[in-house]
Amino acid sequence: MSEPVDKYADIRPYNDDEVAASVARLIDDNAFIDVVAKYNLPRFLSAIPLLSRTLVKYQLRKKWGAINSVEQVQQIVAKYLAQLVKRTTTEVTFSGLDQLDPKQAYLFISNHRDIVLDPALINWGLFSHKMKTVRIAIGDNLLQIPYITELMRLNKSFIVKRSVKAPKEMLKALSQLSAYIYDSLTGGNSIWIAQKEGRAKDGFDQTDPALLKMLQLNGRKQKKEFAEYIRELKIVPVSISYQYEPCATAKAKELYHKQHHGKYVKSAGEDIASIVEGFSTAKGHVHLAFGQPIKEGCESAEQLAKTIDQQIIDSFFLHPGNYIAGGCKQAVIDKDDAQAFEMRLARVPDELKPLVLAMYAKPFHRKVELNSNESGQ
Template identity: 50%
Template sequence: MVSDTDLFKDIRPYRDDEVAGAIQRLIHDDEFVGAIAKYRFSTLSGIGGPVIKALIRLYLSWRWRKLKSVRHIQLEVASYMEKMIARTTSGVTYSGLEHIDPSQGYVFISNHRDIAMDPAFVNWGLHSHGLDTVRIAIGDNLLRKPCAAELMKLNKSFVVKRSVKGPREMMKAFSELSAYVRHSIDEQQSVWIAQKEGRAKDGFDKTDPAILKMFYMEGKREKIPFSDYIKTLNLVPVSISYEYDPGDQAKARELYAKAEQGAYEKREFEDVESIVQGIVGQKGRVHVAFGQPVQGDFETADQLAEAIDKQIYANYHLFPSNLAAAGDTTAAQQSADNGKALQLFEQHMAQIPAELKALVLAMYAQPVFNKNKVL
């Protein structure tokens, strides 16, 4: 059993004694400060750029002067989350948190719609119910900018090395990741990971068995049968439902390009743009459903993936936007507040370019079809 956290130094989140140094690096990162200047003071940043940046550095030094631990960072993030929820949602609700034992660590495996907001909403639910937040699995493709790596590792994120090439390097990286997940559970620290690499751009949530095989690599090394080892991870499926997806057009555009041209090439740092859009975009209502810890004897990763999917589909909260997109306007009207929600969805769809409408509708409709399959 691995116990020394420094064995995971290149992938683990920052510890308390590393917080102050990371904050100083952020404050002196010109690109990071420049991004804040552009976002908050777009009309002034071009004229008085150096002055604006100097003032931002002074403000950050003052604002973050008391942040000395990971716990302090989490409370700072919570204050931003509260403001973001007020500005960009019509409310966030939760179910299933009564199944979570605060004395245990869990692997929360969720559907994946938004790069940053999915784990953020899971964390908000845990935090607001007096439970500890999770360690977040994040792909190294999102950490190309040094400031992004600093921010993520300060906020309890650990690195999934997706960019490694070659079978030997991949095996080493995934073995390390599997051992780190095991190590986290042994420390009673919960982990969040998406059910597959990349967001479900077509609205079809499906667990990739490869993720579950990765979990088992440490169990295999310890010569523990798959079924027995999986039980020790306390796997909890999580369904995250957005009434409106701020990235629906961008996702549909990618799907459209693939269908029409056979391929889609991402712009540099397009993922970062998606993160910003997910944070600032309007989401309507959001619901996060924590499922039951997965029980049963699963001999294969495929069987386990199917059990996880069933919970994610069954617990997915359907909004009028989903029901209307699936053609069930009667149910959409019944669940809407005086028809307002349905009217808002129609207004939303009116803004979607004609060539993307069918793809966006299918995106919102798919959870209805998935849920109907398992109920």
């Protein structure tokens, strides 16, 4: 009998039987080893590649040599994440997780503020609540470097082919993606995907209906009504809120450049720099609010986008910086928190300050707007 065709081979994460070979490729990849050396060895050692590579490879073989399953990778990632949370946040809190069924697979759709941290912290919440971690949607624009591809696919990431531009090829890629998401969910694996392509650099969290139409491509194939198919996916909106916006100055710089020059072209390695900055800088208190699976308000992609937005805006946890930037005089703000926000703002170049303030103000104003609309109905 012939082997079944692996129709998702080019986009799916690695399976258990592929893990050991992937880890071996990572340890043999000098570009990856040099990055590990740069952030983990004293500067004088990492400046001597021959010595630093030998040391790092020896250590990694000792640490990772026996890894041969996705679950083992998740345990290691959880350990690194625990260190990162301890080092760069004051606390990470969760709400709504106790309302979800640990045995159920969900499609988590969240706002998007940090390339890797958003799904990593969702996984941290699930892991802490003894729930299965998610498979993570990641754009192929981030996979220009071989070791990044290895790391992502080892860590349960699947590939969204953003670089495909020809209409026929694009439809094929989106149909494959839609089917992969559905098959993952029905197979008991939760999924995370951002509410739109790219991070919300201006603090304006909004779901793109095109993303939801992509989800429905597989439903159309099954001849199911939009609302019926969406209910099957068990979509849970997640609102992620950082006390200190990751990469705020870099995001503001991009917006400023667009305003003054019409467009912004990323330099090589800029996304990797954003990932490293997101990991390494102080984030203060981070809150993740898990919503309720969507059963109503999903008759069309546009209506569903509004329903997701409503849950994300409504449950967004406002930090002192959001109140300060939003000009809210009624909020009771701890003096130290206010001072920390002002000090952080003082380090932002003057021409970028209004953009950074707007980034923090936006969630506050949208919440006020949502509440006034609801009370006016």
